[in-house]
Amino acid sequence: MVHPNDSNIRFVTLASEIVSAYVIHNHIQSADLPKLLTDVHETLRGLCSGGVSALVARATAQEIRRSVSADFLISFEDGKPYKTLRRHLTLRGLTPEAYRAKWGLPVDYPMTAQTYSEQRSQLARSLGLGHQQQRRDTAVPTVEPEPAPPPPARKSRARGKEIA
Secondary structure (H helix, E strand, O other): OOOHHHHHHHHHHHHHHHHHHHHHHOOOOHHHHHHHHHHHHHHHHHHHOOOHHHOOOOOOHHHHHHHEOOOOEEOOOOOOEEOEOHHHHHHOOOOHHHHHHHHOOOOOOOOEOHHHHHHHHHHHHHHOOOOHHHHHHHOOOOOOOOOOOOOOOOOOOOOOOOOO
16 A cells, blocks of 8 residues: 555655756756746646646746747747747647747747848848839839831832833
8 A cells, every 4th residue: 555655755756856857957046946846746746646637838937038039949849949930830730829828928929030030031122022013113114116107108100101
């Protein structure tokens, strides 16, 4: 028979091992360590008691700030950097709205890195995209060629009488 105290000790030990492995490879503030331990412990207990629906992925404000940089965005799905998240999310079956809702991100969370957006914008401007109508209006008017003068009228030739 398993005592409730034995399972609690097992969860504490497992949670501490998970957190220590995480802290070795990631930087974390010392003030955030107790909350991390508590969250991992509660998650383990929830998983073992069948409360999988209680798991809700939410990003903290600090994680959100760290995930956005000028050159890339870090995905909360796999932790990898991307210039644009749209293609990455599409492969995972998510829309930008669903991704934001899943991770508790603000509505204005970017889906494209700032420098990548600027590069694409410059490319579009250099190609003249979006200015088709304006280009037609300001084009140099073509000079229509003057019509050619009509050919001169044919003079009738009278055949001279032959002198015999």
